Amino acid sequence: MNHSSNKPLSRRNWLGQVTTASLGTGLLGVSSSSFSPGQIRGNDAGARVYNIRDFGAKGDGRSLDTKALQAAIDACNKDQGGMVLVPAGVFVIGTVEIKSNVTLHIASQGVLLGTADGKQYYANDAIPLHGDSTLEDGNVGLIYAVKAENITIEGNGTIDGQGAQFRSPSKDMPPPAGISGPQRPYHLLFHQCKNLTVRDIFLKDSAFHSIRVIQSAYVKMEGLHIHSRIIHNSDGFHFISSEYVHVSSCDIQTQDDACALFGSCKFVTVSDCSFSTRWSVFRFGGGVAENITVSNCVIYQTYGCPIKLRCGPGSRFENISFSNIIMKDVTGPISIGLASQSRRPQDAGKAPGVVRNISFNNIQATVVLPVPLPDAGFLSSYRPGEMHSCIVLNAMDNVYLENISFNDVKVTFPGGGTAEQAMQEVPKIAGEYFEIGTPPAYGIFARNVRGLSLQGLRLETAAPDLRPAIIFDHVEDAAVNGLSMQGQKEAASLLRFTDSVDVLLTASRVLTPVPVFLQVEGANNRNIRIDGGDLSKADKALGFSNGASEREVIFKG
Template sequence: MKSSQSNLSRRNWLGMFATAAVGSGVLASSQALGATPPAPASRIFDVRDYGAKGDGKTLNTKAIQKAIDACNQAQGGMVLIPPGEFLSGTLELKSFVTLHIEAGGKLLGSTKREDYTAGNGVPSGNGNIVFLYAVKADRLSIEGKGTVDGNGLSFYNGKGDNTGPGQNGVGGNFDRPHLLIFYACTNVDIKDVFLTASAYHCVRILQCKHIHFDGVRIYNRVNKNNDGFHFSSCEYVHIANCDVQCQDDACALFGSNRFVTVTNCSFSTRWSIFRFGGGESQNIAISNCLIYDTFGCPIKISAGRASIENLTFSNIIMRNVTGPIGIGFSGASGNNASANAIKKPFIRNIVFNGIRATVAAKPEPHPDIHFDLHTWEGEKNSCITLNAMGEYYLEDISFTDVHIKYAGGGTAEQAAKRDVPRVAAEYFGVWDKAPGGPPAYGLYARNVKGLTLQNVRFEYDQPDARPAMVFDNVQDASIAGFSAQGSPDAELLRFTGSKDILLSAVRVLSPAATFLQVEGAASEGILVDGGDLRKAGKTLALKDGAGEKSVVMRG
């Protein structure tokens, strides 16, 4: 009897144990309730039974792949990574496979480039060298309290992929492995695992449907272009209870992403958190998120020819950030034009609700990022930027219950700016072209139709010589319950070439030279209905052809 027990493999023994447990507990329970009984527990494919060793030295690529293939051929089961460090190169995950990494278990990427390949069938954009990947897989899972470690510091050579503003990838470093890539997959669940130290992006989800992340932690700060989540043209994506600390975009949504929710997550990065660009990004809800120590714009929507609509950001706390919100829209076809991009592009129906933020004077180094990061001049003294150009407008943008405290320190030279360059690619790119930063400390808006501000409050730590808000060609705006600190040397609000604007219950929180300055002959239909303007030296100034009939002061 003893010898027969010793002949049982770990895989068979665990499978028998799991089946017995289900039969004695869950099965009986479900039958008692009259529910359909579950199928017998899936088989467990322990990678050690295929020759893998968790010593951190043996290259286990072939052994682990054999376990994955066996699980797939059996039409489902669990591939088990037990406690230990299992060194590996590129692995292909497949349909019906659950990769379970136990607490204390680590899937460790090789330090050698020759141990990695491109994912078979993965598109080459942004590189397709990868540690773990899946192509056209269905019902695939990664779970457990263990770790996937890309050993990405081994691939650091000081070069990024050069896909930043104006670089276009020329001379970029693409020959390094991403941690995870899923392409054209459906029904993917990733939960509880710790993903860390990728040589490139951490998680790339490309043209997938029905994707769920829950309880995932990402720490990715060892190499350049260390993104967190990176989605491209996906549908039905749900991210919950995750924590992301990375170096580049934390949750990039490029291309045509639709039906996406992100909730109860925390984020920190050098660059952006929620990054949108191109395609048809529509029907996306982001809520109950904490953003801290983030520079380069936490919420950044930057597009040329795109159709972006129905985005909501609610209950968001930002601490120590720059450029809290930036939306740039050129509407130009440029290199983004395609044969089917016939309709006029748009960005519309964007909601910000329940936002609390503190904005730093300039980006600050992260002590755990070991390489220097360029600081753009336009990132300094930043504000919310809504910037469209030419015949194109941002439409139906609303801010409700928003309270932001800025570092302040803006200058009279910044406040004097009138000719803002027509740049939409990056919010800080606009202010790099107009050296010194934006002319407003709180909100700069150009070419916006249907702008709503309700219960919005702007304050600063240090005196700021700039207006709290500058409108340039803004049409159909409603401002209710707006409060802001002013400057004794500047106007609180400046409207240029803007019309059909209603202001009600506005408060001037500290002395300002002027409450409202209206500029340009095109300005008209501006109504100020009540408010507490006692701390303004004067209530109204008209300049550059603005007529007396353009503004009505009431109450």
């Protein structure tokens, strides 16, 4: 594709420039005189090593080694597969295609360095664009594969995308590499691949997303270190409509979404990883996301909502579990949005989205005011809605979030909320978490939720906060047990329920003095029950306003 006046080479022209280098003596002692590429030679077919230096690669950090690397991959693929070896050295490359049955092994002191010459990258038209605009994604990879099987990229070496070369010094100037927007290369780009493994590599400074996987199956990402904070929209993992995906033992530091799941992603596990980013860690958007677990992860220095689900018309998010997660110094920290209508024209006429069976178990979180990431290549600005945040469960109109549960969750919030903020109306927006402005609760704001379970929840603030700990707005069928909350004497109430039905609170604990435990508002509340607990630090158990009736609350002290 051509996205600029500096037209990238087409794949056909590019591969036409690749010359087949002579094969020297490889690691297995096979010389070029004994075979030619594509010829089957004895019992080691499919298991040979192809050292890219034997194909003419210099590895001096200056010479362009794209042709040599591509020639080694082509020879390996034609010979029923094997290992392409990147030995010690710095090998400068442009776009390279990895093919079926090839293992690309980068030695510990080996570096694949993406060239700063934008003309050395090309798009693959077989890879579709995704998103609302071509400014949001592209189809250019430093290393890419299309409809390939049995691919592995491994080793303790490095793939360096030189992302700073693709960032414009100012709006009026092109970046040093000469290409920007969707023409920038991802570290790794895979489309409709099967049996894909990437492990142990250090992926550094991508010009775009680090790993983008589209419509692929049986994918493993293991032991990776991704550090990419040199350009604004540098995602870590970006999975689109992929199935049987497993991410484990990875350490990710990015500027944008650390692990995005878009389209229809199913049968996904993420475990034993650490994440830090300016934006979100787990971001869900569009399609059908189901049967997904995230467990045993550490999230730190994340200033854009660690867990963010945005469900619009025609989409469904179901059977998703987050468990055993530490969040240290984050904003957000959890935001789920469901809208009956979309701001996107292409969603017109679609049925409302569905969000159900989402669980959060054993989560410890410290929420803070956002600050610049210490190792980013530039400073980040923050919107007013990002300065104070809470757990947001937000549906609206005639749609409801269904069966959302929190079990054994402790969150400390920064505090600082005012009495004026406590009375703010939340706009009917299911967009980014900050678009609702400062939420009127410091802990949990839940609107249009049916089937809500809060078990063993503890909410505290590091500084005084005059907002309620929890607000229920049109919540139905809620069971709240073992709730411990910190409030303020100057606040109006600790809890506020508006037009909520069939709510049971048992074994609640008020940790600090408050004037009212529960303020009930509106004429449409029904069957609210309070059973047991320690409310001794509340001056009053109940308050009523805006047409709320005492008959709808059953209190057993």
